[in-house]
Amino acid sequence: MILLVTYLLSAVSSEDPKHYDFIIVGAGAAGSVIANRLSAKHYKVLLLEAGGPETPYTQIPKLGHFLYNTGYNWGYLTTPQKHICRGMIDNKCDMAAGKALGGSTAINNMYCTRGNREDYNKWAAMGNHGWSYDDLLPYFKKLEDAFVKPFDPVYRHRGGPFHIEHPRYWTDITNGSLSAGKELGFDNIDFNAKEQFGMGRTQLSTKRGKRHSTAQAYLVPARKRPNLVIKPFSHVTKLLIDSESKEATGVEFFTNGKLYAAKAEKEVILCAGAINTAQILKLSGIGPREELDKLGIPVVAKLNVGRRFKNHVSFLGLGLIYKNTTLAKEDETAEIIEYLQKGKGPLSVPGTETIAYFKTGASGHKRRYPDIEFFFHNENPAITAKSFRFKPEILESFKSLGNKRILEIGVMLTHPQSTGTVLLKDKDPFHHPLVDPNSLSDPDDEDFRTLLAGIKKGLNFADTEAFKKMNLVVNKYKIAGCEDHEWGSDDYWKCAIKLLTVSVHHVTGTARMGPKCDKDAVVDNKLSVYGVEKLRVADASVIPITISGHTMIPSIMIGEKASDLILQKWKAKGTPQN
Numbered sequence: 001m002i003l004l005v006t007y008l009l010s011a012v013s014s015e016d017p018k019h020y021d022f023i024i025v026g027a028g029a030a031g032s033v034i035a036n037r038l039s040a041k042h043y044k045v046l047l048l049e050a051g052g053p054e055t056p057y058t059q060i061p062k063l064g065h066f067l068y069n070t071g072y073n074w075g076y077l078t079t080p081q082k083h084i085c086r087g088m089i090d091n092k093c094d095m096a097a098g099k100a101l102g103g104s105t106a107i108n109n110m111y112c113t114r115g116n117r118e119d120y121n122k123w124a125a126m127g128n129h130g131w132s133y134d135d136l137l138p139y140f141k142k143l144e145d146a147f148v149k150p151f152d153p154v155y156r157h158r159g160g161p162f163h164i165e166h167p168r169y170w171t172d173i174t175n176g177s178l179s180a181g182k183e184l185g186f187d188n189i190d191f192n193a194k195e196q197f198g199m200g201r202t203q204l205s206t207k208r209g210k211r212h213s214t215a216q217a218y219l220v221p222a223r224k225r226p227n228l229v230i231k232p233f234s235h236v237t238k239l240l241i242d243s244e245s246k247e248a249t250g251v252e253f254f255t256n257g258k259l260y261a262a263k264a265e266k267e268v269i270l271c272a273g274a275i276n277t278a279q280i281l282k283l284s285g286i287g288p289r290e291e292l293d294k295l296g297i298p299v300v301a302k303l304n305v306g307r308r309f310k311n312h313v314s315f316l317g318l319g320l321i322y323k324n325t326t327l328a329k330e331d332e333t334a335e336i337i338e339y340l341q342k343g344k345g346p347l348s349v350p351g352t353e354t355i356a357y358f359k360t361g362a363s364g365h366k367r368r369y370p371d372i373e374f375f376f377h378n379e380n381p382a383i384t385a386k387s388f389r390f391k392p393e394i395l396e397s398f399k400s401l402g403n404k405r406i407l408e409i410g411v412m413l414t415h416p417q418s419t420g421t422v423l424l425k426d427k428d429p430f431h432h433p434l435v436d437p438n439s440l441s442d443p444d445d446e447d448f449r450t451l452l453a454g455i456k457k458g459l460n461f462a463d464t465e466a467f468k469k470m471n472l473v474v475n476k477y478k479i480a481g482c483e484d485h486e487w488g489s490d491d492y493w494k495c496a497i498k499l500l501t502v503s504v505h506h507v508t509g510t511a512r513m514g515p516k517c518d519k520d521a522v523v524d525n526k527l528s529v530y531g532v533e534k535l536r537v538a539d540a541s542v543i544p545i546t547i548s549g550h551t552m553i554p555s556i557m558i559g560e561k562a563s564d565l566i567l568q569k570w571k572a573k574g575t576p577q578n
């Protein structure tokens, strides 16, 4: 409230220097990349970020979960959900989004996956020329400094800014799950190379055991350039758009209790993440007419912003217990010393050791196009659940796991059919928008059936020789609220899915890329916003069809591709770039 009052009372001051070539909103996965690439070519660049810098403790991988409850997270909650998150307080999902230099890469789980070749071929086939997998492979390679095995130089690269490595700490889960997977027909692969369908060791955005955000990778090396101004704690409240020419001329932003305006000679590039980008566009008059009219926001461009929200969800209720093994009492001092001295040990990893991609019979996709991702996680939910907003009775049933050692198999739906929305709550730029993922709501129930088929496939792992040798048995505790159903029956899973399916924070599609004939398209294949000049969106919002995997690497790739599109345009206009 105090923030709003100060904001309303503020007179707009001008920024010094008054004019930049480019203004970038948001220093996250994509925005950091673009700030680096454009300022390398001597353009005057202003990068505005609502959050602050990282600290040594945000860089410790194991502490990722604890960042959810800090100012590094925008702290969004969804509207109450019918089909997921029913085990969370008020039936609302946590919808985390990073608020820091580095954006969500400063708080995320650091798992690096590109998705499937077919994902991008679909983008291109819907009319997004230049976005097929073959078009994008050079950008996936350019971004990375990959220390992975096997290393196929056709697909992987060393020498890019973003450091990728295998976990520097692992348990018997790594070899055990790979062997179990082999028994079930999962080939052992690098899922970021030629073939994605199969199973491999996790790849992390860490560097010698420390989180390597895009701020570390792209901003730290560029921060001393005199032509790059990075302003943390600067909240962009709206875009400045000339009502006659429909040109974006700059932005208004709020910092240190004052409202400022900054002007861009060439372009404004919106990289605020899929929720905030939708909010900023709408506050600036770019959105569905009826929604803007209702709030009295003058319409600049009538576009379906925030209407094609997609998000990955994951079921958290499939655990295998190590028979007769309890969690060893941790020697925390030794762990801290090992981490500080060598960047190794349990503190250097978020916990997932292997990842597998699989197709169930429940979805209508092509052969070998995964509808499920499994992640094999070394974690006892009795411990981690505390950082989620579970209802007390759910936390209580997790407690039955006591200090048993658990292997959790996360089951993530890669291509949800259900679509949600991001709507403005009101005109206040500091209020959270209304986020309704509407997950598992598709009329054919394909999402639910696919998730259920995934859980059943996951259970097969318990029958493998490899897992039997590890003394693993399925954890058959009944989650609170589902006690009336027979454990393992479809009715039981139906009940458990509602309670224990949560967001994995891979929001996409709110400013979808598509050809003009696509009624939900907000940007074209050059990422320019339809109907507004000198304005692009370059972040996860533009992803038009879901990714068969996590969304950080695709978002960084979008930053790399956007940088090239922008540089090409201004080079063609004869602007010197060196």
Ligand SMILES: Cc1cc2nc3c(=O)[nH]c(=O)nc-3n(C[C@H](O)[C@H](O)[C@H](O)COP(=O)(O)OP(=O)(O)OC[C@H]3O[C@@H](n4cnc5c(N)ncnc54)[C@H](O)[C@@H]3O)c2cc1C
Binding pocket: 025, 026, 027, 028, 029, 030, 031, 048, 049, 050, 051, 096, 097, 098, 099, 100, 101, 102, 103, 104, 105, 107, 108, 109, 110, 111, 112, 113, 234, 235, 236, 237, 271, 272, 273, 274, 276, 277, 280, 504, 505, 506, 507, 538, 539, 540, 541, 550, 551, 552, 553, 555
């Ligand atoms: C908790 C969590 C775990 C995740 N785990 C993984 C994972 O393991 N692997 C993976 O691949 N993906 C993961 N993701 C998803 C991935 O991090 C995101 O998809 C990706 O970072 C999106 O990139 P982006 O550039 O669109 O947005 P972001 O990286 O979120 O960056 C947006 C930036 O814009 C800033 N911003 C927003 N509004 C404003 C404003 N008004 N003014 C100024 N600045 C603003 C934000 O503060 C933020 O810094 C996770 C995400 C979260 C939140």
